[in-house]
Amino acid sequence: MQRDRNVERRAILKVAGASLAVAGLGATATACGGDSGSGDGTVTIRYSWWGAEDRAERIKKSIALFEKKYPKIKVKTDFQPYTDFWKKFNTQASGGNPPDVFQNAVGFLRKYDARNVLLDLSAQVEAGNLSMDGFRAGLEKFGEIDGKLLGVPVGSNSMALVIDKHVYTKAGVKPEQGWTWDDYDAAMKKIRDKAGRAGDTGPYNVMYLYDLYLRQNGKAFFTEDGLGFAEADLKAWWAKAEKAVEEGLYADQKKVAQIKPKSAVSGEIAAGEFTWDNFTIRYTSEGKSEYGLAPIPTTDGKKTGQYLGSLMLSASKRTQHPKEVAQFINFMVHEPEVAEIMGYDRGVPATQAQYDAFKPTDPVNKAIAEYEQSLVDAGVLEPITPHPNGADVCEAAFLRIGEEVGLGKRPVDDAVKQFFTESKTALAT
Structure with missing residues (x-):
């Protein structure tokens, strides 16, 4: 079951102003973050998110699928409640060692971009490691800021x-x-x-x-x-x-x-x-x-x-493994089996392939899907402010x-x- 996200949201907002002012986030981006890889070519990337145990279990199952498809990429995980996540993230970012890929939200894109923390994923799209096709209702534009792709939606809400x-x-x-x-x-x-x-x-x-x-x-x-x-x-x-x-x-x-x-x-x-x-x-x-x-x-x-809002996945500008990070994000937002595991834990799946793969049977989640579809059918959705x-x-x-x-x-x-x-x-x- 989903935990009370209203409570989580209030918790993060109470510390947002203070915790995000940590000094040093504007340090020059250099090669650090994930490890440099093993002798057999295997690399490890670090993935962090906020949420409760139920979300963690779902994500770990999704990662197991990813590692099966990409045996040369290992994913080291870390999760915290809202407040603790951002405190830890700011400490890591100010110390020059943020996670390679992490859960993010629209209110933080410009802030962290200004501090030179976020990787522009546009190059990975051009290289074919990340697809921005197949997103629902204009969500592919949700993480674009000032011409840069700073986040990729994983779910939607309104x-x-x-x-x-x-x-x-x-x-x-x-x-x-x-x-x-x-x-x-x-x-x-x-x-x-x-x-x-x-x-x-x-x-x-x-x-x-x-x-x-x-x-x-x-x-x-x-x-x-x-x-x-x-x-x-x-x-x-x-x-x-x-x-x-x-x-x-x-x-x-x-x-x-x-x-x-x-x-x-x-x-x-x-x-x-x-x-x-x-x-x-x-x-x-x-x-x-x-x-x-x-x-x-x-x-x-x-x-x-x-408009449709969304949680996103963002990447660190300091990662040594931008290709592998992009492949991981791509898998998490497009792979149908991931949707079957995650359900609506992070909102209605952002891509059509995942949306089609998971059909909720319980009344609450069915109502959420029907509501968002009604917004599409009514033609009321606009770009986010x-x-x-x-x-x-x-x-x-x-x-x-x-x-x-x-x-x-x-x-x-x-x-x-x-x-x-x-x-x-x-x-x-």
């Missing part, structure tokens, strides 16, 4: 509204593709009045949802080099959320905090909340109701601003300050100024 289906049915609410924010607001009132529950956990600090809302209105959370919205925009967003809590449309944030790490939806405090679609397995394991995925509300009934150097620090600030607003610890005006102050500092470094 923002969704997770709902308690019984509560929505009781309130007579049926969300459909193309419903508007006005429809959503009306639904929150119906749920409160007819089902006696808050309609939503409260999207104060869900940065990626706010990004979609901005994109619907011709803006974006990030541009390539900074923030893509003004203080007045964020003030309106947080003020609306604050009013919704007062009216009982969004959940009491103190109650939400009290039951963490359990979700407010599975804890029967709220009828729904916005999150990544592949996180939804947690609700069935935590709660007693039946849960589903609903579409993102729109401003105009058409544009959701959505660029993430500048410092994006991870901005996200951490948005999460923390948004929680403070929700808990009544900081007034909206002060919160907005604090967020912009911290973000401008992070984006300027």
